[in-house]
Amino acid sequence: GTSGPVLVDVEGHGREPLAEGVDLSRTVGWFTEIHPVRLDPGSTDFARIRAGGDAAGQAVKQVKEQLRAVPGDGLGYGLLRYLNPDTRPVLAALPTPQIGFNYMGRFTVAPRAQGDEQADWWQLGLGGDTGTLPASYALEAGGVVRDGPAGAELTVLLSWPGDLFDEARVAALAEGWVAMLTGL
Template identity: 50%
Template sequence: MAVDRVEVPAGADPRVLAEELAASVRLDPEQGEMVRATWLDVSAGQSGLLLLTVHHLAVDGVSWRLLGPELAAGLAGERLPESTGTSFARWARLLTQEAVRPELADVESAWWERMLTGPDARIAGGRGVGGRRAVLTVELTPEVTEAALSEVTAAFHCGPDAVLLTALAAAAVRRRDAGSGLLVHLEGHGREALATPADISRTVGWFTTQYPVRVDAGAALGPDFWQPAQDAAGEALKQVKEQLRAVPSGGLGWGLLRHLNPDTAPKLAALPVPDLRFNYLGRFSGGDTADGELLGMAAEALPLGHAVEVDALVLERGGGRLCLNAGFSYARGELGEDEVQELARLWCEAIEVLVEHTRRAGTGGHASSDFPLVDLSSDQLALLEDDLDFEPADEDGEGDD
C-alpha cells in the first residue's frame, strides 16, 4: 500500500486539513482499492498526522477498536502478537454452512415472518429510500447522557440500546400520530456464535448484522409516555427490553436465512422492510483509536438504504465528560428537513422523559428475561419485587442481601 504525503502549510491546522481530506477520499473496492493512507507532514518540531481511510467492506466498529492499539504499537516500533484466531475468509465460509442448517430454518424462519407482518409501522411510509443523503446531528448534554446511560440502565437492568430505541419508538409514534409501534432495522456487531466454533474476537472485517425488529409497547408509547409522573415510560422501556432480548441468535439468523438459504430467501424477500435504521455504536474515546479521531466522510459519499438512518454514539469530550451524539441521515428532497428535525427533537425529549421518570421513587425493576431459569410473568415479577423489596445491583453486579 502506497502512502501519500501532503505538506501542511505553515500556520494551518493539520486536523482541519485531515477532515477536509477525509471528506474527499474515494475508494474503489471493485478495483481492489480498499485502503488509502496519507501522511500529513508538518513543520519541524511538530508531530505529523496519519490519515487512514478504509472501506467498510474491510472494517466495522469493533475492527477500529482492534486496529487503533495495534497501529499505535506498530508506529512505536513494537512487535505485534501473531494472530491465532479465525480468518474472515474462514468465517465467511462458515456462514454459508450455518445458513442451510435445518435447525436454523426450523427455529427462526417463522419468527422473522412474524416480525414483518402486521400493521404498517414504518416511519415514512416508504418515502425516500435510495435518495441523496443529508445529515442532521444532535447532541445531548453530559448530564442527560450520564443519567440515560447509567441511572436509567441500572434502574431497569437493561443496556443503552434499549433506552435509546424506546425513545426512538416513542418519538416515531408521536411524529407519525398513528399506531403504537415502529418497524426498524437494527445493526449489531455480528460476532455471534455459530454451530462450528470460531475465534473472531480479534479478527478485522465487516461482521455487522442488520435485522428487522418490530418495537411495539402498545398504549405505553402513547400520550402518557410523555408524562414522567405516569408509569407508561417505564412500562414501555420494559417491553422494548424484552422484545430486543427475544431476537434469536443476536439477529445473525435473519441475514443467513434472507440471503444465503435458497429455501427461505424468496419468502423472506417478499415481506415488507423497515424504512428506518438504528445503530448504537457505543462509546468511543481516544484509547479506542490510538488517541486519534474517527472522521466522517462527506454525506453524499455514503449510500442511503432507508428513508431515515440514525447512528448514535457516545463521545468523550474535554475533562472526560460524555456526550451522546446522533446523526439523523435522511433522503434530501424526499423528506423535509423539518420532519427530521421534529423526529430528532422528540427523540431527545423522550430520553429526558425516561431520565426524569427514573428519578421518581419506586420506578425501575426487572422483567421476565432477567430470570431466564424460571417462567414468570411481568405481573408475578411485580408482586415478587414488592414482597422481597429488591435492591438495585452494585457496580460489580451483586445486589444487597
C-alpha cells in the first residue's frame, strides 16, 4: 500500500547550544526536548521500499529533508508552545501526535564478561509496571545502536497501552518496520 503524512513527536537530547558561546560541558544529564514533526515519505509503495533501490532512497531523502527543515532541530518548540502568550494558543489548537519516537544514539559497547567490573560501558536493563500512569502516546518507539565486537546492532523498543492494541498487531507493525529497514 501507500502512505500519507504521519505526525510524530520526536524526542531529542536538547544539548545543542542555545547560543554561541554557551558551554554545556559542565552540566550533567539530559535536557530532553520534544517537538512534533509531520513526516510524509511521499506516495511511495511500501513493497518497492522493502525491495530497496530508488524507491527506498527517495523516501529516505524526502523524510530527511523534512527533518532538516525543522528550525533549530525543534529546540525552541517548547518555548513557543508553552511560554509564549502569542504562539501558545495557536500551537495548542493543532493536532497532537499519537506516536512518540526517541533515538538514543550510537554507543560503543565494550565486551563484558561475567563479573567484569572494569568494562567501560554497559546498558542497565530498567523496566517495570507503570501502574496507573497515563500513556503519553498510542505508540512509542525508542532506538539505540550499539557497536560491539560483532558489529553494529540496532535495538528498537515499542511500547503501547495494552487496552489500545493487542500484541499481535504491534508485532505485525514491528515486522513491517524491520522489512522497511532491511530494504533501506
